[in-house]
Amino acid sequence: KAGVTQTPRYLIKTRxxxxxxxxxxxxxxxxxxxxxxxxGQGLQFLFEYFSETxxxxxxxxxxxxxxxxxxxxxxxxxxxxxxxxxxxYLCASSWGVAQETQYFGPxxxxxxL
Amino acid sequence: KNQVExxxxxxxxxxxxxxxxxxxxxxxxxxxxxWYKQDxxxxxxxxxxxxxxxxxxxxxxxxxTLDADTKxxxxxxxASQLSxxxxxxxxxxxxxxxxxxxxxxxxxxxxxx
Numbered sequence: 001k002a003g004v005t006q007t008p009r010y011l012i013k014t015r016x017x018x019x020x021x022x023x024x025x026x027x028x029x030x031x032x033x034x035x036x037x038x039x040g041q042g043l044q045f046l047f048e049y050f051s052e053t054x055x056x057x058x059x060x061x062x063x064x065x066x067x068x069x070x071x072x073x074x075x076x077x078x079x080x081x082x083x084x085x086x087x088x089y090l091c092a093s094s095w096g097v098a099q100e101t102q103y104f105g106p107x108x109x110x111x112x113l
Numbered sequence: 114k115n116q117v118e119x120x121x122x123x124x125x126x127x128x129x130x131x132x133x134x135x136x137x138x139x140x141x142x143x144x145x146x147x148w149y150k151q152d153x154x155x156x157x158x159x160x161x162x163x164x165x166x167x168x169x170x171x172x173x174x175x176x177x178t179l180d181a182d183t184k185x186x187x188x189x190x191x192a193s194q195l196s197x198x199x200x201x202x203x204x205x206x207x208x209x210x211x212x213x214x215x216x217x218x219x220x221x222x223x224x225x226x
Contacts, residue, residue, distance in 0.1 A: 004156075042218040043157070043202060056213055090156050102147075104156030 002027065004093050004105035012111045018079040021108045025072050025093030031055075032074040033102065034066060035090040043090070049074055050096070078110075086112045115140040117205050119217035126224055130193055134220045136186040136203030144206040144213070148177050148188050151200045151219070160188070160201075193224045 034046040045058035049068035094100035149157035
């Protein structure tokens, strides 16, 4: 069974641009969560989707948005990029929510210049 | 305020030795606690997930304990191996709230030969 895949793996953008990251969960998983990881802040929760509905949202500005499609694939978008958005963006999938084990993808490393 | 604190921040041990990592939390109401292992440059991998009623859970050489009364968890690694070198992250989920995932900043473990 294929694992969680994320595209692209690496991305370089400039301030003010917008970016869209993609996540394909493990087949059969209906829950997808997104996280931002930086050396200073560690792992921070962005949002969680289940069956196309946003179930939970972290404390990030409205520039960060996401969505989930009917096939459980998910995208997150960051508009008006700032230097501080440079980070590793991780996606995790699980069959359900709460008690389910999450499986992480390799992440997308975003560098904002 | 919901917080998760891990200690120590970093740890260096000799191959074959045991070690214990700590996670203290003030998150409430508690739903579950997870320990993740994250190798450098890769996404986190779930080691254990514990609910309120569970005191101990093992996954090979990894044993997690939970004391819900004192809001403390530990991850014990037995007979460490070089491949145990990684960051170990404690994550606590609450039962309520849109933002219900709280992350520790991790313990960086280095196992040396």
